[in-house]
Amino acid sequence: MMDTQLVMYEEDYKKILGVIQRLVRDANSKGVFVVDKNGQLIAEAGEVRGIDTTSLASLTAGSIAATGGLAKIIGEEDFPVHFHQGARDNLHITLVGGRIILVVVFDDRSSLGLVRLRVKKAGGEMAKIFEEIQKKAESEAAQGSPGSPFAEITDDDIDNLFSD
């Protein structure tokens, strides 16, 4: 099935940010990222300065896609949880609701057990938020999404982007 377009409003963003800011604290982690399965960064919280977040999002999505392909080869639907251990920092990656990826960066101030536990709770909340976003998108699509900024653009607007 084809995905519907992802549209995120300010109030959705605030809800997502609330969940991941709490996750940063509860899991004692360095940073948390929310990434769309197609590689778009949706939100971030914690100590994320110096991290190339666009690349992080794209590579996370690529990694989830590749391991998802591997899962299917051995008869699994997906591998929803990944853990990468480094010398200092570690990555805990979870697929939420089949569409959203939750990435937690943590070091030895936390532990895999704690991160796992907190991610489980946050993941449930996140899945609910994205279900709502999805429902909203579907009902707007049915009405022809009158609020879309693209309903009003003209060919000139598009040409102007390339006027240099």
Place this chain on the structure above:
Amino acid sequence: MSFINYSSREINCKIVYYGPGLCGKTTNLQFIYNKTNPDLKGKMISLATETERTLFFDFLPLALGQIRGFKTRFHLYTVPGQVFYDASRKLILKGVDGVVFVADSQIERMEANLESIDNLKVNLREQGYELEKIPFVVQYNKRDLPNSAPLDEMRRQINTLGVPEFEACATTGQGVFETLKAVAKSVLSDLKRLSR
């Protein structure tokens, strides 16, 4: 699928460069990367083998400017062209908003071009897309080579849908930005159409 973020007032779209092995997909992205203002681009990522053949994908994030107060960002991806990397190609097509097919103009690569475009159609269909319905442009690359096939012949075999097409030489950059602009325009026009 594009991602419209009202919170940061951004719109993100995904464009995939497709084509047979060694046709110049990565070279297209490298040229765009080298010629773009540093403020408008992110880091280019190449997941390649030691011999610089694309293993999984190349990725280049690009900002194009604003439309009605929304920043437009394009994420450019290439697929690995070699036949045996088909599983990876399928993954990269997920969520695509527009496709550039880079054809290798060398006469001995015609067969590979046709095989690749068939493969594109099959892989898109698996994701629930149809090539006829998504923003799509064709680039005839390596036009500078002496063994390039006549343009009419390539057009007849490759551009059966009659989409915008460009002659290019990705190493010198000829036709590279024209191709990108055409696909970006087509993606934005499609967004406009869908939101009506």
